[in-house]
Amino acid sequence: MELSEWRRDPGSSCRLSSAVAAACRGEPCTLGVDEAGRGPVLGPMVYGICFCPLSKQQQLQDLKVADSKTLTEKERERLFANLDEAKDFIGWALEIISPNVISTSMQQRTKCNLNTLSHDSAIGLIQYALDSGVQVSEVYVDTVGPAEKYEAKLKQRFPELEVTVRPKADSLFPIVSAASICAKVARDHVVQSWKFIEDLGDINLDYGSGYPNDPKTKAWMASHVDPIFGYPQFVRFSWSTAQTILDNRAVPVHWDDDDEEDASKKDTPSVLSYFQRKSEDPKVQPHRFFTERKLVSLANL
Structure with missing residues (x-):
């Protein structure tokens, strides 16, 4: 995964994306939304979308995508490579939200909690797909907060789309599983290649899982x-x-x-x-x- 754009300014948010296939511009598409890295105290949170024509959903399932949390790192890398190679009918986009953006948003005078930050990122990525010419007709989202309220919020924002928000959507809908894999692979790459701009000397990089209870x-x-x-x-x-x-x-x-x-x-x-x-x-x-x-x-x- 090419991260040079993110490396220019790791302290802010960054959007990465694949090319949009002609099939996604010319046919009704399904789009999935999921995130990686919501809970850790270290590293960014990454939101991802994946989309493909409704007519190609069987080909997507044939790639054997699954919830990224159930896969090993090697399996996720292989599946992401397969998704990226299927560029004639699959596309993806990611937003890397830096730890600095997360913390300053949560502590600024007009506070923005993690749920709001997550909703805004998902909405921004869906809008990005629409602005890029993807003929989105249905959207599946892994919930953040109460599913009913989140679904109503997205339907109000995108009244022309069929929106489904469910807990554990990454294990229910293959297109969300694909988005989950893209987001998780991107976060893993960012964390593994993180360049500390602070002069910390011989820094110890063995920081465990990054979760607060570790x-x-x-x-x-x-x-x-x-x-x-x-x-x-x-x-x-x-x-x-x-x-x-x-x-x-x-x-x-x-x-x-x-x-x-x-x-x-x-x-x-x-x-x-x-x-x-x-x-x-x-x-x-x-x-x-x-x-x-x-x-x-x-x-x-």
Whole structure:
């Protein structure tokens, strides 16, 4: 899977897509929607769509697509290659939503929760298919939140389409299974090839499954938090797992209009102390905030 477009700016969202086959422009099509990476505290969430003409659904089933969660990585890679090679009647599109976009959306002044972010991504991909000339007539979606409400929302947005939203749609409808495989393969590739823009030295890449309840993931996060700047962009800092570690390990911020600081926090180092010249640990790499601005510590002015 070609990820060069995503690599230009891994801190934002990115859309990837296949070419649209002539058959998809000229015949009524079925379209499936699914995601990968909704729950992890590490890495992006990826939404995917897959579409093909109604007349080619048997050929799609012959590819033996299945819910990506039931497949091994090798099986997913093989099936994605088969889907990508069937470009004369199958197309796909993906939206890679970075951890940074997820967290800032959830913590901005006008908050956007994960369900809303998911719905907006699915709607955007369906609209993208329509704008690309795909003759979509029916849509199948793996639900996020109550299926009935989500289905009503999509029907209101796309009244001309036949919309079906179901729990576990990726195991019920082959076109959703195909979308699930595309999304999962894309997320796996992004996570495996993630380039840390932060200077973390000899970073340990053994971070486990990436899910909040994984002890290995928690240990990795605890050892890669900066007391001033927090986490690398690989981490969804809005997750409660990340917030708990930040509360325990990061320097607290005191605002002038806050009440008197709790007496128990008097021994906490000041933020200014982290900008002072130190010599006791020369192996610690400066945060990218300093290196990008070419800032260095000075002993004398």
